[in-house]
Amino acid sequence: MMSSVSPSTSSNSPTPPPKSHIPPPPPKPYTHDGVTYPSKKAWKKAMKTVKWEAKKIKMKEEKREEKKRKREERGEKDMGEERSEEDKIEAKRRRDDKKSQILESRASSAASSFNVVIDCGWNNVLTSKEKKSLGKQIAYCYSFNRKQSSPVWLRLSGADEETKKYPGGLEGFPARWELFEETGDLKGAVGGEGKGFNVDRDKCIYLTADAKETVEKLEPGYTYVIGGIVDRNRLTNATVDRATDLGVECRKLALGGGVLGTKVLTVNHVFEILCRGRDGEWGEAVEKSIPKRKGGHGEEEK
Ligand SMILES: C[S@@+](CC[C@H](N)C(=O)[O-])C[C@H]1O[C@@H](n2cnc3c(N)ncnc32)[C@H](O)[C@@H]1O
Numbered sequence: 610m611m612s613s614v615s616p617s618t619s620s621n622s623p624t625p626p627p628k629s630h631i632p633p634p635p636p637k638p639y640t641h642d643g644v645t646y647p648s649k650k651a652w653k654k655a656m657k658t659v660k661w662e663a664k665k666i667k668m669k670e671e672k673r674e675e676k677k678r679k680r681e682e683r684g685e686k687d688m689g690e691e692r693s694e695e696d697k698i699e700a701k702r703r704r705d706d707k708k709s710q711i712l713e714s715r716a717s718s719a720a721s722s723f724n725v726v727i728d729c730g731w732n733n734v735l736t737s738k739e740k741k742s743l744g745k746q747i748a749y750c751y752s753f754n755r756k757q758s759s760p761v762w763l764r765l766s767g768a769d770e771e772t773k774k775y776p777g778g779l780e781g782f783p784a785r786w787e788l789f790e791e792t793g794d795l796k797g798a799v800g801g802e803g804k805g806f807n808v809d810r811d812k813c814i815y816l817t818a819d820a821k822e823t824v825e826k827l828e829p830g831y832t833y834v835i836g837g838i839v840d841r842n843r844l845t846n847a848t849v850d851r852a853t854d855l856g857v858e859c860r861k862l863a864l865g866g867g868v869l870g871t872k873v874l875t876v877n878h879v880f881e882i883l884c885r886g887r888d889g890e891w892g893e894a895v896e897k898s899i900p901k902r903k904g905g906h907g908e909e910e911k
Contacts, residue, residue, distance in 0.1 A: 724762035729837035739839040744775030749877035767794035815852035820861040
């Protein structure tokens, strides 16, 4: 009897490879505008590159035009034409003039306002870690003051090298810091009539959470002293004693109905409240200055 043989197993006809193993046909060359590309796909790719390059050139051109327009608005000459040395000097002079006008107007606004001293007469009682934190808080105060349209004079009295280490690492400290002055110990300045920095004893208020009376309104020409202390409640009444020693009044800030977790604030938060509360809107000033984690609505320091 003959056995039946299926076609696929017949040894005479070769098994066709599975479809997936069939190599694709080689791409056909494609000719466009007299140029032959290896394939239509290659042509499309080349067109895309050409379009992108053209767009880049257009964008560059637009940017150049925009710059030129702005320069013309400022009354400067086209950079394309080689700017003469004189033109460059003139442009720099104009920039410097504008800068010094801004500085002058800020300085005159500060001179007609109150001023603030951060009193660092606590060098012997603060730890190195506390001095490092204080250094950062001093820098926050300076940076906040710089951003104000109506800044105040900020002075740092009697700080030692350890406290100045952090701000000392920042550009321009202290000589080129605007509306900032480093002075000797506050005791020498209060009631003094010497050449340098003097404070009128009757117009000086030491700020302290331990005071009985509250600051109502910030007075122009007055000096408000913030204790340069980071003590985590270790040094209670230290500032009241210091105020007595200096012979000046002390006052606390009006912090409202106990929304904050603490009545003792950091140096920079007190400074911010002073700058924001100059019109007597203490509630808003406190809310904006104290960060959320402490019960306010302010931003965290970075
Ligand atoms: C961290 S506190 C130091 C607390 C310190 N035990 C003391 O005797 O002042 C830093 C400074 O911020 C000011 N300060 C803090 N909370 C204040 C408040 N509620 N009212 C007024 N000034 C405050 C004070 O000048 C204080 O010295």
